[in-house]
Amino acid sequence: DIQMTQSPSTLSASVGDRVTITCRASQSISSWLAWYQQKPGKAPKLLIYKASSLESGVPSRFSGSGSGTEFTLTISSLQPDDFATYYCQQYNSYLTWTFGQGTKVEIK
């Protein structure tokens, strides 16, 4: 089974900061990676799919990159609405999804 490891688990940042979250796969997943944002009490929201494709309606300050086993989610200038937990998800494996453990972005 493919394992997904996110780092860091928690990140403290200020409004305006550039923020980078890393997700590593235990084996190559090509570009079959998605990123989600989740706020307390809410369902996850899709931000990025296929590693770097921005979902419609998502602000352009969010970007994704990577392929194979190493991926990053970057927020170019952190906004107050961005304080949330972020999850990566692999969907390379047929009939199986795997999520990372999550990265909580907190106010510094």
Next chain:
Amino acid sequence: QVQLVESGGGLVKPGGSLRLSCAASGFTFSDYYMSWIRQAPGKGLEWVSYISSSSSYTNYADSVKGRFTISRDNAKNSLYLQMNSLRAEDTAVYYCAGEMATTRTMTPSWGQGTLVTVSS
């Protein structure tokens, strides 16, 4: 727009059963593989089960294999999860989400989820 609405959760005793439903609208349901994902209180996301667009193939996380059964009715745009032999560790909010079979894009939003509580 894409809408997924989960229902069927509730309080059930250990060893009991529940059937969850997910009603889909705003997209061609039969074009999508569908999954159930759960989130235990204060924890991360855990994939539970997956079904292909025509129901030909299904898969389950080891934690639910042999106890849960996923199914779908494309005519009713609905996804189901039959949960038997429930355990305390199955307590979670259950969400449904999809992946388009051809383009491998995801449903952009999930439903609000349905809470399953397993407790005596």
